[in-house]
Structures are given as structure tokens and as C-alpha cells.
Amino acid sequence: MQLDDKAIVQRVKEMVLPIVSKMGYKLFDVEFKPERGWVLRIIVDKEGGITVGDCEEISKRISALLDVEDIIPVSYMLEVSSPGLTRELTKAEHFSFFKGRLVRVVLREPIQNRRELIGRIEDVKDDVLVLKDKGTEELLHIPLSIIARANLEIEKW
Structure with missing residues (x-):
């Protein structure tokens, strides 16, 4: 099966941005790539940093939305994380x-x-x-x- 991973990333960004923003976070990036199976990585940030609890709460809300919308035609692992202390700046x-x-x-x-x-x-x-x-x-x-x-x-x- 040929996946349009760029289209999936763009659609996920559009869906997730309002949720993350409303919760007080910044959507840093979205990645969708094969890593021992497909991984959808939502990278979020906020002033002062992100906690594990923040990631869990965001993950719950995003997971429910992705389940309803069903835009990804393969099984994948959802991962919500901080970009880290030495995060890469690309934009x-x-x-x-x-x-x-x-x-x-x-x-x-x-x-x-x-x-x-x-x-x-x-x-x-x-x-x-x-x-x-x-x-x-x-x-x-x-x-x-x-x-x-x-x-x-x-x-x-």
C-alpha cells in the first residue's frame, strides 16, 4: 500500500492545532514515518517545558479525535512528546x-x-x-x- 505521508501529516496538523492551542500548547511539529511500524509523532511545547502529564492529556484528546476521523489507513503508534532541551529548529x-x-x-x-x-x-x-x-x-x-x-x-x- 502506497501512503501519502505528507498529506497525512498536513491533515493531522490541521486537526490537532486547534486542540493543542486551546489547551495552551504550541504545536512544534508532526511526523508520520515507519519505525518498526508506523509512528505518528505529535511534538508539542510551551513556555517552561512539557511534562509527562501534559503529554498524556494531549494524547487522550488527540487519540479520540483520530479514532473518530479515521484518516490513517494503516495501524500506527501515537506518540506525543516534547522536542527536548536541545531541540532542532527547522522553521x-x-x-x-x-x-x-x-x-x-x-x-x-x-x-x-x-x-x-x-x-x-x-x-x-x-x-x-x-x-x-x-x-x-x-x-x-x-x-x-x-x-x-x-x-x-x-x-x-
Whole structure:
């Protein structure tokens, strides 16, 4: 059976976003992929972080909706989780949400002869990340299109 996993992800996002938002959480991402069977992963976040209890409550509400709507034609495991402390940032809205936080960025093309940068997210506008370099305090303008990977850094207190 050929699955249109992108269409399933889009439909799940549309269905889940109002529920998650009403509960006070941010829908960080939705994944649907084979991992020893199919896994539908709903990744949520909120200021201050997510607890196991949060994930359980969200899972109950989403599971009931998915059972009623029956949009996934194969058996799957539903997983609700937090993106984690060193979460990957892949979209402009991810960078915006974490404005002011420390991030490690790996680039496809070097900027100032560097492919890896650590700095604070100052802003994101027109698909350009403005990063305050940790070492030089210089503001760097990085097109999102040249970012190979970006993850939050754990800040020591």
C-alpha cells in the first residue's frame, strides 16, 4: 500500500492545532514515518517545558479525535512528546519562538569562513536569522536556506 505521508501529516496538523492551542500548547511539529511500524509523532511545547502529564492529556484528546476521523489507513503508534532541551529548529517560527535563546547553527555554506556558529537568536525576518555571535558579539544575518542544522544549546546557570 502506497501512503501519502505528507498529506497525512498536513491533515493531522490541521486537526490537532486547534486542540493543542486551546489547551495552551504550541504545536512544534508532526511526523508520520515507519519505525518498526508506523509512528505518528505529535511534538508539542510551551513556555517552561512539557511534562509527562501534559503529554498524556494531549494524547487522550488527540487519540479520540483520530479514532473518530479515521484518516490513517494503516495501524500506527501515537506518540506525543516534547522536542527536548536541545531541540532542532527547522522553521522560521521555531527560531522566533526561541528568540533570546542560545543556539548552535551548522551551515551548508560558510559565513566569515565558519560553518558552525553559536549565538543568541536576535530575530528572524524574511527567512533570515539574525544571530548575535557568542564569541564576537557581532550580529550575523544567516539565510535559513543555508542552515544545515540548528539546535538549542543547554545554558549553564
